[in-house]
Amino acid sequence: MGKPTGFLEFSRELPADRSPLARVADWREFHDHMPEAALRQQGARCMDCGVPFCHTGQLISGMASGCPINNLIPEWNDLVYRGLWQEALERLHKTNNFPEFTGRVCPAPCEGSCVLGINNPPVTIKNIECSIIDHGWEHGWVKPEPPAVRTGKKVAVVGSGPAGLSAAAQLNKAGHRVLVFERADRPGGLLMYGIPNMKLEKKEVVLRRIKLLEDEGVKFVCNCEVGKDITSKQLMDDFDAVVLATGATKPRDLPIEGRQLKGVHFAMEFLHGNTKALLDGKTPAINAAGKDVVVIGGGDTGTDCVGTSMRHGCKSLVQVEILPKPPLERAKDNPWPEWPKTYKLDYGQEEAKAKFCEDPRIYLTTATKFEGDADGNLKAVHLVNIEWTKNDKGQFVPKNILGTERVLPAQLVLLAMGFLGPEQPLLEALGVERDPRTNVKADHGKFQTSLPNVFAAGDCRRGQSLVVWAFNEGRGAARECDRYLMGKTELP
Numbered sequence: 001m002g003k004p005t006g007f008l009e010f011s012r013e014l015p016a017d018r019s020p021l022a023r024v025a026d027w028r029e030f031h032d033h034m035p036e037a038a039l040r041q042q043g044a045r046c047m048d049c050g051v052p053f054c055h056t057g058q059l060i061s062g063m064a065s066g067c068p069i070n071n072l073i074p075e076w077n078d079l080v081y082r083g084l085w086q087e088a089l090e091r092l093h094k095t096n097n098f099p100e101f102t103g104r105v106c107p108a109p110c111e112g113s114c115v116l117g118i119n120n121p122p123v124t125i126k127n128i129e130c131s132i133i134d135h136g137w138e139h140g141w142v143k144p145e146p147p148a149v150r151t152g153k154k155v156a157v158v159g160s161g162p163a164g165l166s167a168a169a170q171l172n173k174a175g176h177r178v179l180v181f182e183r184a185d186r187p188g189g190l191l192m193y194g195i196p197n198m199k200l201e202k203k204e205v206v207l208r209r210i211k212l213l214e215d216e217g218v219k220f221v222c223n224c225e226v227g228k229d230i231t232s233k234q235l236m237d238d239f240d241a242v243v244l245a246t247g248a249t250k251p252r253d254l255p256i257e258g259r260q261l262k263g264v265h266f267a268m269e270f271l272h273g274n275t276k277a278l279l280d281g282k283t284p285a286i287n288a289a290g291k292d293v294v295v296i297g298g299g300d301t302g303t304d305c306v307g308t309s310m311r312h313g314c315k316s317l318v319q320v321e322i323l324p325k326p327p328l329e330r331a332k333d334n335p336w337p338e339w340p341k342t343y344k345l346d347y348g349q350e351e352a353k354a355k356f357c358e359d360p361r362i363y364l365t366t367a368t369k370f371e372g373d374a375d376g377n378l379k380a381v382h383l384v385n386i387e388w389t390k391n392d393k394g395q396f397v398p399k400n401i402l403g404t405e406r407v408l409p410a411q412l413v414l415l416a417m418g419f420l421g422p423e424q425p426l427l428e429a430l431g432v433e434r435d436p437r438t439n440v441k442a443d444h445g446k447f448q449t450s451l452p453n454v455f456a457a458g459d460c461r462r463g464q465s466l467v468v469w470a471f472n473e474g475r476g477a478a479r480e481c482d483r484y485l486m487g488k489t490e491l492p
Contacts, residue, residue: 161189163458
């Protein structure tokens with residue numbers, strides 16, 4: 001703790017975002033950057049608590065409290081305050097393979113459990129983390145570090161999303177030959193095609209790190225779907241171990257009247273196609289330009305659909321949320337250090353509000369019908385207000401409120417209601433055991449499936465979750481895979 005009174009002297013400050021109406025004209029990152037002097041002041045606000053919660057990574061009330069990868073947050077906050085940026089980067093890389101990703105897209109459960117946040121605005125942990133790694137890249141401190149010795153073992157990683165990348169990075173560090181199979185045309189999985197460019201720049205951030213991994217010896221095989229382009233038997237025959245990191249990519253559908261109409265799409269179909277078109281220099285096949293857009297779902301994916309639609313130049317935008325509007329401050333049943341379930345205006349909603357003069361979200365509402373024209377094109381969405389009531393089993397279920405029905409014009413509907421689990425064909429072909437939710441059955445901390453040389457990490461094991469949890473699991477699966485291959489491990 002370099003400045004014991006820092007939390008008393010300095011207020012919480014974040015870098016300004018670019019103007020909402022200006023940034024929707026491009027696909028560049030919407031954040032600006034803070035000067036070093038201001039960042040050092042923010043680092044000084046960390047109290048170096050005797051019992052810090054920010055790096056615990058505990059699950060409380062089903063949500064992360066603190067950092068799931070146990071970042072050494074008080075240590076690098078202090079180093080930033082002292083201006084020791086290279087040392088801060090070394091501490092950050094001890095627990096996080098890709099801080100430039102978490103520093104941009106993580107919701108920062110660390111800040112939700114910051115002790116200072118009990119009665120003051122918490123430390124700006126996420127922004128400091130991002131600034132440390134950006135500093136490192138700018139000064140040439142982030143360099144390839146290939147292993148000095150190879151073990152002679154070959155490991156296949158199926159999927160190049162956050163879990164797959166972290167597993168590959170760690171297994172390569174241990175000296176194994178690592179091949180990462182990716183069915184898309186570019187590596188990165190969710191980081192490449194699930195998160196839009198204005199949140200996580202692809203060429204400047206994602207591909208930069210992937211190039212570093214390649215320089216360290218990791219090999220990426222794209223346009224290759226395991227189970228089709230290479231059989232599961234080949235995989236098992238050709239590799240000493242396999243890490244499954246396929247994600248939870250089966251989307252939750254909305255099977256109401258009119259679902260088949262042209263203009264109703266899953267969110268990921270929209271987001272993936274947009275990013276690919278952007279990188280290829282083409283116009284996206286699903287385009288919101290000049291259309292009335294309705295986004296169904298209120299999570300991060302829904303927000304990304306809002307932000308993307310705004311950049312396309314949509315005519316109007318409404319985001320439908322089945323849950324109630326969160327309170328402005330923590331509710332009594334949501335105490336610190338739980339993740340604060342409070343109202344936030346994220347970047348997409350901020351942009352929509354700037355253009356259309358109001359938050360696009362409508363709460364306690366659901367869609368009942370998609371209406372089309374004679375040619376099968378979507379033209380409207382039927383909505384109704386709901387209330388949450390208990391059924392005979394004591395479960396809360398939505399109930400339509402009569403008399404609240406209304407119709408919105410819509411030529412594009414994006415379904416962003418989360419994911420049900422991993423796709424099953426490969427898992428069936430491998431013969432790995434699954435849990436009742438269709439996820440790969442493997443204990444957290446062990447990550448070993450019902451097959452001794454097959455490990456699972458990320459959303460395909462735990463279900464839809466945060467990028468930072470995928471990093472936790474990828475690192476853990478790599479550790480246990482290394483232990484299986486070598487009889488011991490030095491991976492954390």
